[in-house]
Amino acid sequence: MGQGEAVGKQRVPWATKLVYGVGTIAFGIKDNGFNALLMIYYNQVVGLPAAWVGMAIMIAMVADAVLDPVVGQWSDTLRSKWGRRHPFMYASVLPVGIFYFLLWLPPAGASDTVLFAYLLLVASATRVMIGVYEIPSTALLAEFTQDYDERTELVSFRFFFGVVGGILMGVFVFAVIFADDPAAPGGLLDASGYARYAWISAPLMATAIFISSIGTHRRIAGLPLPPPPPRQSLLKTVKEMAGTLFHRVNAPILIGSIFGSMSGGLNAALLIYMQTYFWQLSSDQIALLTSSGLLGVVLAFVIVLPLSKRFGKKWTTLALYALTLAAIVTPIGLRLAGLFPPNGDPALLVLLFGFFTIVAMAVVAAAILTVSMVADVTEQILLSTGRQSEGLIFSATSFVNKTVSGMGILFSGLVLTLVGFPQDAKPGQVDAVTVDNLAIVFALVTLGFTSVALVCMSFYPVSRESHQNAVEALAKKQAAGSNEQRGTA
Numbered sequence: 486m487g488q489g490e491a492v493g494k495q496r497v498p499w500a501t502k503l504v505y506g507v508g509t510i511a512f513g514i515k516d517n518g519f520n521a522l523l524m525i526y527y528n529q530v531v532g533l534p535a536a537w538v539g540m541a542i543m544i545a546m547v548a549d550a551v552l553d554p555v556v557g558q559w560s561d562t563l564r565s566k567w568g569r570r571h572p573f574m575y576a577s578v579l580p581v582g583i584f585y586f587l588l589w590l591p592p593a594g595a596s597d598t599v600l601f602a603y604l605l606l607v608a609s610a611t612r613v614m615i616g617v618y619e620i621p622s623t624a625l626l627a628e629f630t631q632d633y634d635e636r637t638e639l640v641s642f643r644f645f646f647g648v649v650g651g652i653l654m655g656v657f658v659f660a661v662i663f664a665d666d667p668a669a670p671g672g673l674l675d676a677s678g679y680a681r682y683a684w685i686s687a688p689l690m691a692t693a694i695f696i697s698s699i700g701t702h703r704r705i706a707g708l709p710l711p712p713p714p715p716r717q718s719l720l721k722t723v724k725e726m727a728g729t730l731f732h733r734v735n736a737p738i739l740i741g742s743i744f745g746s747m748s749g750g751l752n753a754a755l756l757i758y759m760q761t762y763f764w765q766l767s768s769d770q771i772a773l774l775t776s777s778g779l780l781g782v783v784l785a786f787v788i789v790l791p792l793s794k795r796f797g798k799k800w801t802t803l804a805l806y807a808l809t810l811a812a813i814v815t816p817i818g819l820r821l822a823g824l825f826p827p828n829g830d831p832a833l834l835v836l837l838f839g840f841f842t843i844v845a846m847a848v849v850a851a852a853i854l855t856v857s858m859v860a861d862v863t864e865q866i867l868l869s870t871g872r873q874s875e876g877l878i879f880s881a882t883s884f885v886n887k888t889v890s891g892m893g894i895l896f897s898g899l900v901l902t903l904v905g906f907p908q909d910a911k912p913g914q915v916d917a918v919t920v921d922n923l924a925i926v927f928a929l930v931t932l933g934f935t936s937v938a939l940v941c942m943s944f945y946p947v948s949r950e951s952h953q954n955a956v957e958a959l960a961k962k963q964a965a966g967s968n969e970q971r972g973t974a
Contacts, residue, residue, distance in 0.1 A: 750893020
């Protein structure tokens with residue numbers, strides 16, 4: 486039995502699981518910033534038209550996404566004393582901190598064209614450098630263990646730290662940095678708050694990435710190291726990449742992610758508008774609702790493994806995404822029908838807290854299982870193609886998520902323009918018809934895209950049994966190869 490094979494059969498120590506998860510704090514902070522703050526900051530505070538902001542963010546996400554498969558393929562083929570993944574992880578630490586800091590300090594008094602160019606360049610650099618860490622780090626999941634359930638545990642740690650990190654930063658942002666101020670209604674129009682946010686968030690992201698990289702470094706020697714790939718033409722490499730990405734076991738998740746990410750991007754960009762203008766919540770109330778995610782992620786952490794063991798990863802995931810859809814659309818539908826408490830009613834916040842908790846729980850649990858499902862296809866693809874493509878597979882999923890999420894964010898800017906949403910809008914001062922139209926589009930698009938994603942993912946073919954069969958077949962194949970080598974020697 487080779488060293489890599491032995492490691493794949495050993496349980497991953499709890500300390501390794503913890504530090505492995507810590508790095509995702511950077512993702513949580515980044516996601517919170519890009520999703521909750523960037524659109525409203527550049528649009529309502531800086532004054533850049535919403536469509537321009539959406540366009541810049543979308544292009545940045547596409548640039549990030551395009552480079553993800555390159556990073557993934559490169560990390561698959563890299564051979565170094567620091568392994569295949571860690572050189573990339575270390576290289577991202579300082580650039581992530583620097584570029585995220587600069588993102589929140591645009592040049593004062595600049596024209597719309599200059600602001601657009603600045604946002605585009607700095608947002609692109611930020612996301613690309615986070616991807617340089619994210620893709621190799623995620624690929625480690627498939628290398629740390631081949632165990633069907635332990636992979637779910639590892640992903641749970643990643644999502645726990647990522648989601649909790651993002652939530653805690655969100656609570657801090659709304660409760661402290663943007664606390665309610667008569668001079669800045671809702672807190673979010675205070676320009677100086679974004680500079681304070683930059684000084685706190687950027688160093689935290691760089692620190693989290695460094696801790697995770699150095700904390701998992703000691704396992705490099707035990708990770709499987711496949712032989713160097715053969716030299717071949719670019720065309721053949723591209724064909725192999727396409728064959729891997731659209732392999733029958735990977736295609737349902739890849740295609741389903743297109744529609745799910747479109748919905749997610751739109752939701753992420755418009756949620757703060759819904760909270761501020763549709764529900765007319767204060768910064769303190771938004772902070773409280775954001776904190777509901779903490780309860781949600783704890784519940785997700787508790788339920789995800791038992792449910793996946795009982796019903797399988799696929800069917801549990803489909804049920805969770807259906808629950809997410811219902812929890813997002815139901816309160817909006819009830820409000821538009823006049824069956825929900827009015828704004829300002831204490832019961833409103835209680836009900837929204839409950840729905841937000843359900844959304845957080847279902848989204849996190851489903852996302853954990855989705856990543857674990859992606860990891861489970863690696864053995865199936867290795868068995869049928871003979872290629873180890875963990876980095877490529879995870880980067881492809883990331884590519885789709887980022888590209889399409891960017892399109893969702895772009896669409897959100899177009900939606901704001903289409904419904905005639907004003908710039909520099911104060912809470913409670915936007916025409917009710919405009920706000921209701923925004924809510925209707927928000928709900929309908931979420932319903933449509935999420936439903937299609939569920940249909941696509943229902944074709945995912947890997948079960949516990951088929952995964953175990955693939956692992957055993959690979960072990961026999963590796964053993965036969967080792968015996969053949971010894972016989973030749």
